[in-house]
Amino acid sequence: MSQLQTVQDAFAALTGLGLAITDSEGALLTKPSGREDWLSRLLAEEDGAPRLLQELAGIWKSGRPGSPALDYEIEAGVKLAAVPIPADTGKAGIVWGAFFAEARMSKALQDYEAHSGRQEGSWATLRAELPLLNAGEKHRLLEQLSRFAQTASLLLRQDDGDAAGGKRHQAHLIREAAQLVDKPGFRLMDALRLLKQADRSLGFVGYAHRAEAMRFQIADLVGEQAAGLLGTSFSLGEGFLGQAATTGQPARWTEMERDPRSVFFSRLGIRPHTLYAFPVLLEQSVRGVLFAGTVREETAGEEVYELGQTFASLLGARQVVDMLRDERNKHYIRLTMMMEIARTLTLVEERKRAMFILIDMSVNLFESPYAAVFLRQPSGKAQVVSRGLPQREAEARLRDIVPRYEGFQEDELSADLVTMREREGVRYLECPLVSKGKFLGVFLIGLKRPTDEADARELFLSLAMMGSAALVRIAERERQQGPSVVQLLHRTVKQWNPEAYSHTLEAKELGAAFAKERGLSAEETERIGDACCLAPLEGEIIREWIGDPGLLHVLNEMREIVKAAGEQPVSQADAAFGEASQIVVLALGSAGYAFKAGRHPLGAVSPALRKRFEAFRERRETLELELSLEGPVDVKEPVKSMKELGLSSREQEVLRLVATGRSNREIAETLFISEHTVKNHMTNIFQKLGVTDRSQLIALVYQRGYGQN
Amino acid sequence: MRDELTLRLQLECTLFFEANPYTLESVQGLALRLGRRPDHLETILGRLVELAILERLGEGQRAIYRYIQPAVAADSDLEWARP
Amino acid sequence: MNLVSSGIDGFDDILNGGIPRGSTVIVEGAPGTGKTTLGMQFLYNGAVREGEAGLYITFEELPEQLYRDMAAFGWELKRLEKENRLRVLCMSPGLLLEQMTEPGGLFEQLLKEIGCRRVVIDSISLYRYDAGERENLRQTLYGLRTVLRKHRLTSLLLREETEQSGGEPPFENYLFDGVVRLALRPHMGKFRMRTLEVLKMRGRPICEGEHAYRILDEGIHVVPARSMLEDVALLKQSDQVATGIGRLDQLFGGGVPRGTVLLVDTNSKANYKYLVGAIVASHLHQGDKLLAMLSSFNTPGDNERLLALYGISMADKAAARDVWYIEQYDRHYPEAVQPQVLDASCLDNEAYRSWQREKLFPILKEGLEQGRRWFLYYDLNTIFAERGRDYVLKTLPSETAMARSYGMTVMLLCNFSEIGEETSSFLERTSNAVVRTWVDGAYQFAQVTKSPTGKISEPLLVENVAAYPFIRLV
Structure with missing residues (x-):
């Protein structure tokens, strides 16, 4: 029996399992070995006998005696492995192995507990410490136990018949x-x-x-x-x-x-x-x-x-x-690799670089003969980055992909979106790039030789997920930094209608200045400027590209005002249209913008607003006039302080220095900012005060009584 | 297991070249930059050359490696649209 | 000489225009002095402003670090790389040398690929460790210079700071065309000032001494010494009018630049007559129109005689309507000049302002429209006396600024001792050139304390001479 004990101890140490051997009645044959904390549960005694083991042995006997390794579910989520010791004659026994938890069951229980807020069963604390095993691992555990049971059976038999010292x-x-x-x-x-x-x-x-x-x-x-x-x-x-x-x-x-x-x-x-x-x-x-x-x-x-x-x-x-x-190591290394890739991808700031990483990593990981990323650009164009695909082939792939992802709607990537395909005898994996409900494009990799498909799919999916997240992040950042859709659309106006472009530009400035004077919010003021810019564009284009409902509303009203003006010469439409929309029409009309159908649209604008606008224009013109060398000064409106003109404190500071005749460089040095920054301030000041050069500015400042405040 | 380690180094090398695409280095130089042993890198660079991620110029100890950038199709050429 | 702009604000001025094309220049400095920034700025602005492609070769720092660091200045290096206007190359020092000397090697291929004109090597200090023996190092660097020169590459070779002053300069300083040193100097106790010094630049006169520089949002900015208030833009825009007073013209870089606001500070004892006369006359000789407001001490008759001394007939100029006088005291002018006198006496300040706009501005405007230039000569003492200090403070900056923007040259005459320190310094700021003259004992002195070139002078002796311009500064 000491041999059996020795081997059992060695086996327990080798496998890291808790082990106990009983006879078929549940009486211990050896001293249990292995993890103490698990065994104490198993061996908890009642009336001097391990109750649990006896109970289980009873269940065992009622089952099929020749059955292979079994696992008992002692409690929800907690299992105990048990294996019969084969015996031709003599004592049959049972090898009891470690407690463990099944990965799937444990997950379900956790969810349940998280949901219900209570823990199930007295083994809950133990359960947290148990190794989580998936089906394959469980199978291996039972196999180990079977092998040990065989050894045990041998040793038990020896014990039976033998008394010799040679043993x-x-x-x-x-x-x-x-x-x-x-x-x-x-x-x-x-x-x-x-x-x-x-x-x-x-x-x-x-x-x-x-x-x-x-x-x-x-x-x-x-x-x-x-x-x-x-x-x-x-x-x-x-x-x-x-x-x-x-x-x-x-x-x-x-x-x-x-x-x-x-x-x-x-x-x-x-x-x-x-x-x-x-x-x-x-x-x-x-x-x-x-x-x-x-x-x-x-x-x-x-x-x-x-x-x-x-x-x-x-x-x-x-x-x-x-x-x-080995497998643990492999998983570990693979995990660290994926972490490294993920880390790099989260830091990448360029779209192209992210695509390079996806491609190069897959070429490395799968030895892919080729890999490619196809991105759908907001402009309707495609960006393709590939390795190992001739240009023509890459284009052919693109043509193949586009129709298949038409109307694609998934919020996030999942395993079933990875598809295995074949082209000219070469298998390849394909996966859309999706994140946060945005379809970005498609990622595909060629597979070289018979690869472990499940394994490859899993890795490929992780890569695609990381790539999607990185690409969405980059796109969002670009959107924040890059020119807005309005600016882009406005630029297109410049190309096909330069005259309208310059009118809209003027109207934008005029409208925004008037809106500011009227005390409209910054948001509304911006909307007025945007609407002026977009005026020449077709409604269809605008509906497709503009997401801001407020801006869409202003643009729609603008059109209605123009239309209404044609139908009824003078309308009492004070309340009919929003002020912002009316300002847009006023600004455009005043800037000389040619409305469609040649109508003069001001008829539908509230007369009161119109009057105020005209007064505003007059003031501006007077201002412009007196800024040049000639012209009598005759300011009817009370002058405003610089603050009222909307200058920031920094801009006021710059203006103060300009007024004392300092150059940009001198100002930069006085304020400890760069000359470039000074120039930026100057541009803003010019815009805010409606002047075009320095001397106009200085004249304006003095004329406005700068000295007094 | 050795394969997995190789792969890890391979990725490390690839990421290095991606971040510094205009690097021209010998095995020795790269070993220094990556903090790896030249004899380990030798095989890895060889594999990257086989995978056409790197290009090798010259032979032996004097060989220089450089990154082959993936092909980027000019986006003005390609439409994301049904043919 | 074919000069290459360094792309570094202020640096070209110190080099009197730029770096001779094809020069190989060492830039040395301790860590943190901004060598890398300076090198990259040289390439970035070279590519963006001058259309010259560049190559940055880094031995130690990884390009990815440089891409990141330089983004802080708004330099998108990757975009330039994409456009084939820049390459940030990462290689070992030995390999570079090998490839540089190989016919048709990678180095030559690269030069061809981007049409490279500029190179920065960061840093040649590494060759010191590589080369070991001094003779080897010399050969290595000689080889480097030969190749860079052969391809006519304007190059900056960065070097870690070597021995501090006192030691023998390293031999590279003899080998290469230029040596620039960047340093961090203690400044006013707890501050440190960055300074740049050109120790050598073959083929260029240089402004010697240490010049301060700052690292600003858009890169390195060098402020040439003693030119805190320089106005290079002014120098570039305008031609200059030589006064004939040698030292003065020299300090102004050839003459009074057009569009200058020149303040002449004089006390009552000093004889500023010839100084003013020479300056006014030189402008009239150049065909400028004159608008003058004479001081209470300087009668129209005095003025006529002074101009005559410089060969100018007041009457002729008046007939051509090229001289105008603003008269505050209702004094008598020679008959021929009468139509050109603008009477501003008996006007209160408010009325004087609108009088300026209604009477004066149209005259100036008309002159400008004819393509003529204006020289404005104002006796500020008069305005102080007649209109008050507040009036001057309020109107002068806008008037001078406006005058400058129309390319008019303004000479203001003033007595600092009478108007007080605060107002004086206000006037100094408003002007971009200041000449002060005073009497001390048996001598009269003159000193340029501010000039558009940034140059200022020590007090100079004023010597009267018999011939034009009747005055000399010694």
């Missing part, structure tokens, strides 16, 4: 082997040497690993008599070893010299007398064959056969651990 040697070997495989720098050769020590009659011990799907290769061997085996290989079903590899069952053969199947050995000049083969299984497939044999008609003891199976189990366990570790 101590064997127990020692098993303990050694368990320690060996537990070491990080484990070498297979050490395990082979250890096995060879089990019986002096063993001439050789070796290991054949699965090199290809159908072939096994012997790369590790101890025993000079069989040195020729090194480097040889056999296929599934070939010879004794191939047979064991096929069945997955341990086997032994004696007096095999004349057996025709021994040709594999005899042609190398090796003539084994006895041969043992122990397949090493991993996830139900044979990963390798541990084998041992005698030569010169010697026969090894029975214990070699059992010991070999234990060794094979341990090797299998080791491989499981290695595989898990």
